Amino acid sequence: MAENSAPVLRFAPSPTGYLHIGGARTALFNWLYARHIGGKFLLRIEDTDRERSTPEAVAAIFNGLTWMGLDWDGEPVFQFARVERHREVAQQMLAMGYAYRCYATPQELEQMRSEQKAKGLSVRYDGRWRDREPGPEQRNMPYVVRLRAPQTGETVVHDVVQGTVRWGNDQLDDMVLLRSDGTPTYMLAVVVDDFDMGVTHVIRGVDHLNNAARQLQIIEAMGWPVPLYGHVPLIHGADGAKLSKRHGALAVEAYRDMGYLPEAMRNYLLRLGWSHGDDEIIPTQKAIELFTLEAIGRSAARFDMKKLDSINAHYMRAMYDGALADEALAFAQRLHPGRIFDTPHRARLVAAMPFLKPRAKTLVELVEKADFLFTDGAPAPDKAAAQALNPVARGLLLKLGQALDADPWDAPSLEARTRLFVEAEGMALSDMAQPLRAALTGRTASPPIFDVMAVLGREEALTRIRAQGD
RNA sequence: GCGCCCUUCGUCUAUCGGUUAGGACUCAAGAUUUUCAAUCUUGCAAGAGGGGUUCGACUCCCCUAGGGCGCGCCA
Numbered sequence: 001m002a003e004n005s006a007p008v009l010r011f012a013p014s015p016t017g018y019l020h021i022g023g024a025r026t027a028l029f030n031w032l033y034a035r036h037i038g039g040k041f042l043l044r045i046e047d048t049d050r051e052r053s054t055p056e057a058v059a060a061i062f063n064g065l066t067w068m069g070l071d072w073d074g075e076p077v078f079q080f081a082r083v084e085r086h087r088e089v090a091q092q093m094l095a096m097g098y099a100y101r102c103y104a105t106p107q108e109l110e111q112m113r114s115e116q117k118a119k120g121l122s123v124r125y126d127g128r129w130r131d132r133e134p135g136p137e138q139r140n141m142p143y144v145v146r147l148r149a150p151q152t153g154e155t156v157v158h159d160v161v162q163g164t165v166r167w168g169n170d171q172l173d174d175m176v177l178l179r180s181d182g183t184p185t186y187m188l189a190v191v192v193d194d195f196d197m198g199v200t201h202v203i204r205g206v207d208h209l210n211n212a213a214r215q216l217q218i219i220e221a222m223g224w225p226v227p228l229y230g231h232v233p234l235i236h237g238a239d240g241a242k243l244s245k246r247h248g249a250l251a252v253e254a255y256r257d258m259g260y261l262p263e264a265m266r267n268y269l270l271r272l273g274w275s276h277g278d279d280e281i282i283p284t285q286k287a288i289e290l291f292t293l294e295a296i297g298r299s300a301a302r303f304d305m306k307k308l309d310s311i312n313a314h315y316m317r318a319m320y321d322g323a324l325a326d327e328a329l330a331f332a333q334r335l336h337p338g339r340i341f342d343t344p345h346r347a348r349l350v351a352a353m354p355f356l357k358p359r360a361k362t363l364v365e366l367v368e369k370a371d372f373l374f375t376d377g378a379p380a381p382d383k384a385a386a387q388a389l390n391p392v393a394r395g396l397l398l399k400l401g402q403a404l405d406a407d408p409w410d411a412p413s414l415e416a417r418t419r420l421f422v423e424a425e426g427m428a429l430s431d432m433a434q435p436l437r438a439a440l441t442g443r444t445a446s447p448p449i450f451d452v453m454a455v456l457g458r459e460e461a462l463t464r465i466r467a468q469g470d
Numbered sequence: 471g472c473g474c475c476c477u478u479c480g481u482c483u484a485u486c487g488g489u490u491a492g493g494a495c496u497c498a499a500g501a502u503u504u505u506c507a508a509u510c511u512u513g514c515a516a517g518a519g520g521g522g523u524u525c526g527a528c529u530c531c532c533c534u535a536g537g538g539c540g541c542g543c544c545a
Contacts, residue, residue: 016544116471162474180543207540355507445506
């Protein structure tokens with residue numbers, strides 16, 4: 001790597017699906033490190049596979065990164081737009097003798113591979129056109145351009161996370177640089193684009209580790225500066241197997257919909273494979289400060305939803321009540337497009353937030369537990385609540401309603417009045433609390449009932465209590 | 471099959487040759503309590519196996535086992 005060049009990192013997904021959790025973490029690491037060293041974080045869309053690339057997937061990548069709060073510098077680069085440049089480099093390599101034309105047909109190669117497999121040999125291109133001039137029968141026949149890779153010695157990648165990794169060059173075959181239709185392969189395009197974009201650090205998943213060796217061969221042939229490589233381990237499902245669709249949510253947007261906060265997501269993903277002593281809660285600003293490539297671990301990590309929950313719960317509790325309320329309201333609106341959440345609802349939500357947020361791990365739970373704040377009048381009781389509202393309880397509620405109907409209307413005063421009431425009735429507070437809770441919230445579990453009454457206000461609370469009188 | 475990588479509590483991890491192997495999540499118990507949480511306290515729980523090197527190994531080396539990734543005119 002050129003020592004004097006400014007650090008440039010990039011995230012280079014191919015737009016063939018949504019932005020998944022593994023990609024999000026790779027992007028996060030690149031972003032964090034770029035911000036840490038004051039370098040650039042670029043985005044490149046690797047859309048050279050015209051068959052599988054879709055505009056929807058491009059949008060999903062933009063949306064996913066945006067939701068994650070990972071902002072990239074400058075305009076995204078679309079790889080396909082650069083085919084001419086890729087072709088040009090391939091021509092240069094051809095001219096310099098670092099590449100050659102191969103006329104083997106796909107069928108021919110397929111046969112070669114199956115023969116190799118049958119003999120128990122390793123499957124790789126046998127170099128049949130490496131030193132062969134095309135004859136008359138090749139005239140006007142399609143060909144691919146292959147790298148004339150070194151056949152002896154070894155290729156060594158100095159990787160910040162994996163350490164020094166070596167391959168005997170006899171293990172690497174002559175890869176395709178240009179397809180027979182003249183389009184570049186990923187292997188060529190990546191190297192050319194990284195060079196042109198001035199990329200100094202290539203941080204990506206270990207599934208690319210083997211590619212690093214091959215890309216290095218192209219870089220060396222061109223005499224270009226070698227970037228610093230860092231291949232981060234993959235994320236596995238809870239069962240240890242590769243993360244796949246059967247593990248459920250893979251797309252980052254699915255986590256948004258499950259009610260996780262971007263900051264919690266960042267913290268969780270960061271700690272998956274990276275650590276700083278015993279630190280668990282590492283807000284993004286702190287992460288930028290502390291993040292180094294050397295501290296990335298080498299083993300694959302399993303995705304643990306329970307831990308994500310706990311981190312998310314932490315960040316929700318740490319948020320200001322107003323900010324969390326706005327977040328929750330926006331979320332609720334997306335969940336229930338038909339319903340109206342207006343100013344009084346927000347006021348109640350903010351007031352109730354101190355009691356609500358310790359009871360929720362996600363925005364989904366928060367909105368669900370806040371439901372009783374969004375109705376006018378008593379919410380429909382669930383099964384257990386309906387049971388608590390038996391005739392005896394309802395009679396008591398009516399009497400209690402009268403006893404409560406006074407000022408001041410705050411939690412301590414309400415509790416004092418209620419305690420006096422139950423004492424006079426010769427019953428325990430707990431006997432009164434559940435019917436009251438059922439009447440006010442429609443549930444048998446809720447924040448402290450006197451706080452609920454205080455948040456609802458005198459009129460609304462009494463209305464709900466009296467509603468049990470019929 | 472060939473190449474490369476990985477292996478500490480169930481999970482994420484700390485430990486840079488000498489620790490009662492620590493923290494977090496989960497789970498269990500207790501405290502608190504108007505319900506449910508939150509909070510606090512306590513507890514359960516780990517160096518894959520086998521060889522070396524060393525006064526001393528979770529830490530270094532080798533082998534085995536298990537797991538992962540790659541081996542396309544996909545990226």
